[in-house]
Amino acid sequence: MKPLRILALAHPDLIPPDNIEGLSESETYVWKTEYDVSTTLRASGHEVRMLGVQTELAPIRDAVEDWKPDIVFNMLEEFHGESLYAQNVVALLELLRVPYTGCNPRGMMLARGKDLSKKLLKYHRVPAPAFAVFPMGKKARRPGRLKFPLIVKSLWEDASLGIAQASIVDTDEKLAERVAFIHKRLNTPAIAEQYIEGREIYVGVLGNDRLQVLPVWELSFSNLAEGSHAIATEKVKHDPIYQEKRGILQGPAQDLPPSVVTKIRTLAKRISHTLELDGYCRIDFRLSKDNVPYFIEANPNPEIAASQEYAQAALHAGTSYADLLNKIVMLGLKRAGVEL
Numbered sequence: 001m002k003p004l005r006i007l008a009l010a011h012p013d014l015i016p017p018d019n020i021e022g023l024s025e026s027e028t029y030v031w032k033t034e035y036d037v038s039t040t041l042r043a044s045g046h047e048v049r050m051l052g053v054q055t056e057l058a059p060i061r062d063a064v065e066d067w068k069p070d071i072v073f074n075m076l077e078e079f080h081g082e083s084l085y086a087q088n089v090v091a092l093l094e095l096l097r098v099p100y101t102g103c104n105p106r107g108m109m110l111a112r113g114k115d116l117s118k119k120l121l122k123y124h125r126v127p128a129p130a131f132a133v134f135p136m137g138k139k140a141r142r143p144g145r146l147k148f149p150l151i152v153k154s155l156w157e158d159a160s161l162g163i164a165q166a167s168i169v170d171t172d173e174k175l176a177e178r179v180a181f182i183h184k185r186l187n188t189p190a191i192a193e194q195y196i197e198g199r200e201i202y203v204g205v206l207g208n209d210r211l212q213v214l215p216v217w218e219l220s221f222s223n224l225a226e227g228s229h230a231i232a233t234e235k236v237k238h239d240p241i242y243q244e245k246r247g248i249l250q251g252p253a254q255d256l257p258p259s260v261v262t263k264i265r266t267l268a269k270r271i272s273h274t275l276e277l278d279g280y281c282r283i284d285f286r287l288s289k290d291n292v293p294y295f296i297e298a299n300p301n302p303e304i305a306a307s308q309e310y311a312q313a314a315l316h317a318g319t320s321y322a323d324l325l326n327k328i329v330m331l332g333l334k335r336a337g338v339e340l
């Protein structure tokens with residue numbers, strides 16, 4: 001690919017330092033995606049300018065108009081601290097008519113609500129846990145059809161914010177407590193879903209119209225504390241020391257019957273199409289004991305540090321990290337109709 005001018009958008013706190021020598025894994029962890037993406041694209045010959053944005057739009061507009069990047073590499077997950085606004089920044093990029101990587105704003109909106117995505121997917125016969133939504137300021141009253149155990153989450157936050165062992169509840173009292181906790185701590189409505197005991201499965205999808213499905217990936221828990229549930233809590237996702245202690249490993253899902261692999265791959269494509277996701281996304285499932293893949297959520301623009309699930313699955317499929325990033329850039333250019 002010819003060298004491009006790439007404007008990389010990120011949260012201002014996540015602009016990596018130039019030199020990371022001597023920093024521990026815990027220190028580099030938060031901005032690992034931003035670091036890996038910018039350094040790898042530079043090593044591929046592109047000119048990369050990092051731009052931290054969070055409360056002002058003018059810097060985006062100025063950089064696009066003055067520097068004229070070929071494409072914006074979008075790593076922004078929130079604006080004004082609101083994850084719901086991430087899609088609006090992408091909408092702005094569309095209005096500025098600058099090509100960008102990752103998902104379009106409509107897909108981001110459809111995937112965001114953990115209720116809306118499941119409602120849409122039901123029409124397309126994608127298995128998903130039963131659920132109920134508890135709006136802010138309302139007490140949690142469980143519909144009779146919803147049976148314990150349940151897992152209580154924020155309706156739209158991600159990164160496992162508010163997800164801990166206490167999220168799994170088996171009484172109405174605990175349900176009410178956890179719903180109140182989500183309302184108060186995260187300031188969002190809560191969703192309670194049927195808890196699917198089983199395996200944690202991630203599937204990377206790459207493409208705009210023609211989709212490439214990456215190898216079926218699994219997060220496994222080899223050394224859980226007695227009585228703990230195998231779920232991706234905040235600590236499981238973001239605390240390298242805890243990961244080591246609890247034997248949390250990611251890798252290709254082992255010993256799945258071929259028919260189940262086929263089913264998961266077909267569902268991942270159907271989900272991406274239904275939710276209008278493009279660029280790159282990761283679809284998360286829980287695979288029940290009887291091998292039914294339940295849709296949990298779709299993540300447009302998932303984290304793509306070289307060591308994380310998405311890039312590792314791509315590598316397993318024979319796509320190097322640099323090739324993956326260049327492909328993501330190419331998909332953004334293609335969507336915008338840029339001749340390659």
Ligand SMILES: Nc1ncnc2c1ncn2[C@@H]1O[C@H](COP(=O)(O)OP(=O)(O)O)[C@@H](O)[C@H]1O
Binds near residue numbers: 157195
């Ligand atoms: N219905 C469910 N059944 C079983 N585990 C679940 C369910 N919903 C969420 N989890 C667990 O909680 C984790 C985080 O939930 P998720 O909806 O993906 O939120 P986030 O957007 O914060 O990642 C999942 O990766 C999974 O381990």
Ligand SMILES: [Mg+2]
Binds near residue numbers: 158160
């Ligand atoms: Mg998730």
